[in-house]
Amino acid sequence: MASGRTKTPARMEDLAVLPLFFRLKGRAVLVAGASEAAAWKAELLAAAGADVTVCLGGETACDELLALEAVGRIGLATEGWQAAAWRDLCLALGDCESDAEAAAFAARAKAEGVPCNVIDKPDYCSFQFGSIVNRSPVVVGISTDGAAPILGQAIRRRIETLLPKSLKGWAGLAAGLRDGVNARLKPGG
Template sequence: MAASPSLRSDLAQKPQRVTALATLPLFWPLNGKQAVVAGGSDAAAWKAELLAACGAEVHVYAPRASLSDVFLDLLARGPAHEHGRLIHHDQAWHVGDFRDAAIAVADCDEQSDAEAFFLAGRSAGVPVNVIDKPAFCAFQFGSIVNRSPVVVAISTDGAAPILAQAIRRRIEALLPPALKHWATVAQAIRDRVNARLKPGSARRAFWERFVDRVFLDAP
């Protein structure tokens, strides 16, 4: 049913709850899921490290001779996440590698290689990002401030990556390193707080006092 003219007029006068977004920010759990990374460059190594830090099982497809020193160091060091894995395949990727993958990333010099990787991933129903080739990306990576489980992501939709990095540095300076531990404490006690305090003013007051301490004290 169409809105009446008076209703449309009232709605037009109200401010938008959400202004236009260049992209939709999402947070994607990858713990225990498979990821594909093609290429042995430093850029591919960073994406592989990032995915493994989320707990993903990362399958890296690149001839060993093409792996950068950064990538070799990452494979020797291993992932930061206890459940993350880095598995190197001494060969180029092929279509069957997308089976069971939740996400795929590639660093391709040639446009034709980027297109082939993107189309193979899309055919398998796997979201793909080809580094520095927006036409072959189903999603983007942003700059990250890591106080996990608190994670802040910044994106300029590719318009000004240097600005995103500057914003990240500002946020890094504002958020104390101990924020990570406070968030872990909150995660650990949440169920007990909810069991003891009913929804409403008492529970809200507790969490407000908790948050006030986050920026003042060690946990």
């Protein structure tokens, strides 16, 4: 250090990944693939309010995708992800059979500036999904950075037993009181 100052210790230890929470309500998301794995991701994204289009690429949609389309949760497109309009996408997810397809999918997403996840191929992902505890609006995300998915699931099950289902109602009540409390109290540290 040229200035001669001592280095202050970091307030945060190094993280393997940064946990982020995306607001997806009404935002366009592309899912490529016709499999049950693609259906699970599409359902998860739709639950977060995303406008999900699943590009089948000539494959036959699995029953789960057909059921999601039937209730209006997702849209199905027969063309492949290569022909999709990427301009306004918020996220892109692909269920790619080969490493070559995964590399092409990730390269397209990067060129378009769209964060992407290739299911079960972490080397091609710019973000990853963790285990989720859903007491929305309270959402807890758990990641092991792919090192031990079973451990992440075990932690999720433990947290689910600790957080009652009624937490959703408590969070709603707190949100309703927030403005009134903030108007009466001065901001603190």
